[in-house]
Amino acid sequence: MSRRRGLSVRLKLTLSYAGFLMLAGAVLLVAGYFSLSRGAHPGVIFMVQSHGDLLRDFAPIAAIVMAFLLVFGLLGGWFLAGRMLAPLTPITDATRMAAKGSLSHRIELDGRQDEFRELADSFDAMLARLEAHVAEQQRFAANASHELRTPLAITQTLLDVARRDSNGNSELVNRLRDVNSRAIDLTEALLLLSRADRRSFIGEPVDLSLIAEEAAETLLPLAERRGITIETSGDPTPTVGSYALLLQMATNLVHNAIVHNLPEQGTVWVSTSSHVRSAVLTVENTGEQLAPQSVSALVEPFLRGSERTRRDHAGVGLGLTIVQSITQAHDGTLILASREGGGLRATVELPVAVTQPQ
Numbered sequence: 001m002s003r004r005r006g007l008s009v010r011l012k013l014t015l016s017y018a019g020f021l022m023l024a025g026a027v028l029l030v031a032g033y034f035s036l037s038r039g040a041h042p043g044v045i046f047m048v049q050s051h052g053d054l055l056r057d058f059a060p061i062a063a064i065v066m067a068f069l070l071v072f073g074l075l076g077g078w079f080l081a082g083r084m085l086a087p088l089t090p091i092t093d094a095t096r097m098a099a100k101g102s103l104s105h106r107i108e109l110d111g112r113q114d115e116f117r118e119l120a121d122s123f124d125a126m127l128a129r130l131e132a133h134v135a136e137q138q139r140f141a142a143n144a145s146h147e148l149r150t151p152l153a154i155t156q157t158l159l160d161v162a163r164r165d166s167n168g169n170s171e172l173v174n175r176l177r178d179v180n181s182r183a184i185d186l187t188e189a190l191l192l193l194s195r196a197d198r199r200s201f202i203g204e205p206v207d208l209s210l211i212a213e214e215a216a217e218t219l220l221p222l223a224e225r226r227g228i229t230i231e232t233s234g235d236p237t238p239t240v241g242s243y244a245l246l247l248q249m250a251t252n253l254v255h256n257a258i259v260h261n262l263p264e265q266g267t268v269w270v271s272t273s274s275h276v277r278s279a280v281l282t283v284e285n286t287g288e289q290l291a292p293q294s295v296s297a298l299v300e301p302f303l304r305g306s307e308r309t310r311r312d313h314a315g316v317g318l319g320l321t322i323v324q325s326i327t328q329a330h331d332g333t334l335i336l337a338s339r340e341g342g343g344l345r346a347t348v349e350l351p352v353a354v355t356q357p358q
Helices: 009-037 051-085 088-099 115-164 170-198 208-218 220-225 243-259 292-296 319-329
Strands: 204-207 228-234 238-241 266-274 278-285 333-338 344-351
Touching: 009 051, 088 115, 115 170, 204 208, 204 243, 208 220, 208 228, 208 243, 208 266, 208 278, 220 228, 220 243, 228 243, 238 243, 238 344, 243 266, 243 278, 243 319, 243 344, 292 333, 319 333, 319 344
Parallel strands: 228 266
Antiparallel strands: 204 238, 266 278, 278 344, 333 344
């Protein structure tokens, strides 16, 4: 939700403190003026000739006092508001880190028990529960995928043997083999997805342009069989991350662009560019016109159209989901948009590396 930027809470509190101090000073000055105008003060008798003389003598003093109260109220209010709102800074930082997917950070606010401490402790407890829940889901997916790999591999071997020795049942065996291959691909995808979500990798300097070229070269035979042209371009694009995961990310994007393209004479454009703060990989493809609402849902797991499920090399419905997870694990952003002439434009923005990779 976009909102107009307003005054900060610290400035509002500062103005409130200064305003209250000015009001209290004004009340005291008015009370003092009326007391002097009556010629009475505790222990002192003032001889006042006229209200004009009193006002002329009292006004400069009142102006100096009000100016002092204004300056003192603004400076003191700014300092006090900053001290009062200081605990909000670590809470805000933890909230931003959690919004980016990092659930391991804790606020652990020091000091006595107050409203800010209760808020920080409640937020830490919520983060702990979320982290435990996410970790449990990731462990389940990883363990289930590991357990499925062995029996699926054995089944694949048996199906290969049965296909060679089949007597009139080759079509059935081939269909079973395709189903088993799809299950193996799904298992490997789930393992990769859990690895990306856990961020279980060591970052190293990599060149995103070389990764894009390798992904395009790997999938060139598939593109040629489908009559798709792949065009690559771009300058050296340094970033930091896992080479294997970033290669998988680029491969998934190019594979998606090839599979979901025109029936013939289609094109895939793969480009990289380096900016001041970001390393950008862009993959575009021709294809059918996509509605904006359908583009935003492409990263949902196992979301496939009816036409896609019947194609070969259609994947397991986790391609863009894995791309998004790998991108987020590298503190990047995935942007999907429909092209004006049809097709999809996928843009990955990653933090740029400080030094060029060797």
